[in-house]
Amino acid sequence: MNCRDLSHFLDEYLAGELPTDVASEFELHVSRCGNCDTYLLQYRETIALGRAVAGEIGAAPEELIQAIMASLKAAK
């Protein structure tokens, strides 16, 4: 397995979906290639940083809530 192959398999590896023999090759490459080790770390961190954005919830304007309630009353 080379760096290009490893890049191709990143998602399946992280999802635990790679066949055992391919996962072993993946891990062997990472253990020998510092550049791919760094890349894998950053790929994981990228996913985690993206997911952290989901926790950000701003306030909802009262006018919007009132407008929604008015529409629901009218829809009765």
Place this chain on the structure above:
Amino acid sequence: MQAADESALAESIRAGDAVAFETLVRRETPRLLSVARRILGNDDEAGEAVHQGFIAAYRARDQFQGDARLSTWLHRIVVNKALDVLRARQRRPEDAIEDLLPRFREDGHHQERFATWPEMESVIDRERLSGTVRDAIATLPESFRLVLLLRDIEEMTTDETAEALGITPNAVKLRLHRARLALRTLLADRLQGAHP
């Protein structure tokens, strides 16, 4: 909310109870507005998507299945409303993503040497970091940005994402992989320049 309370609220919603719907609107609007803002990048359009989503949910209230959560049901409705708004926008040509993907030499090795990222919390504060991530996601070409949003941030499954976007599950997987690769590149550019 306790499961019994949630179940009672769902039952009242199905029965068309206005007070129950107001409880739901007040509880869910902040979260749903954030979801629509992430997809649309525009407060006015996001508010309209949430507004239309609640009207659609109200009209379809008797179709709500008790085995789902109200919040999940509303989330899917609002995501679809936000995607409808996006589709109605004038389409702009999309930038190619290839420039943001890793490049390899003929022997399959990376062309680039990757520098270790700085410790996030020690370099920039949490608010700036969130802004950096949001800005990087917003820079992704639209068809990749949407898949990344729905899969990684809205936590929809591959099949749900495929259905919402009208593409195949395999296309979702491919786009998600490319979107994550591209986002890593964009974050690397931003984070490595973020030393105080």
